[in-house]
Amino acid sequence: MNCGTIGAGTVAEAIAAHLVAVGHPVILSNRRGPATLRDLVTRLGPLASAGTVAEAAAADLVFLAVGWAEVRDALAGLPPWHGRILVDTTNAIPAPAGLGAETASEFVAGQAPGARVVKAFDTLFARYIAADPRHPAGRQLLFYAGDDDGAKDTFHSIADEIGFAPVDAGTLREGGRLMQVGGPLSALHALKQD
Ligand SMILES: NC(=O)c1ccc[n+]([C@@H]2O[C@H](COP(=O)([O-])OP(=O)(O)OC[C@H]3O[C@@H](n4cnc5c(N)ncnc54)[C@H](OP(=O)(O)O)[C@@H]3O)[C@@H](O)[C@H]2O)c1
16 A cells, blocks of 8 residues: 655654555655655665655555644645545644644544544554564554544554554544543553464
């Protein structure tokens, strides 16, 4: 599956490394432009390439991995999503004011109309995203949430393929609340003993 990342920092690199390792091409993008990503794509190997944010966002499975303060700008002005999947890895730090009952990932979904948003990876510290999720005692649990069952099924398959033990935490409202900063699944690092 064609993959893209919006953001090319610690989290995006960790996820991209897992994806290319099992054969998925990944276009990485950042704020400063593709020329700044040469070393990173060299490290990741031939399935990785650098592109603009719009090129990365055109992939079938797109990972949003920018700081919370950059979410709005990073998603602004992109071509229509037409149901492509956007995986929100962000943590809303500092906690945003004025969301009301809305969760952080519902806010993200509002910035990407037409995208099928899945929240994932935000609960894990970057070093546990980057590590091989297959530990001697079991696979790293990877919680995810979303409102579209098809998008969640696709994400579940990819997460399983790259070695995590994916766990559906529910909708962007209910699961998102459990997973976001301050929720009980945030920073919960656990292994599934298969
Ligand atoms: N680090 C962790 O342990 C961890 C774990 C789970 C989730 N998270 C969350 O994941 C997100 C990313 O964290 P990170 O540690 O990977 O951050 P990071 O290393 O600072 O990388 C942030 C990336 O976002 C890019 N960016 C910023 N504004 C952009 C824009 N308008 N358009 C496109 N790209 C833009 C930056 O590009 P430039 O370099 O060009 O500015 C950079 O590549 C954050 O929301 C964080 O809370 C972090």
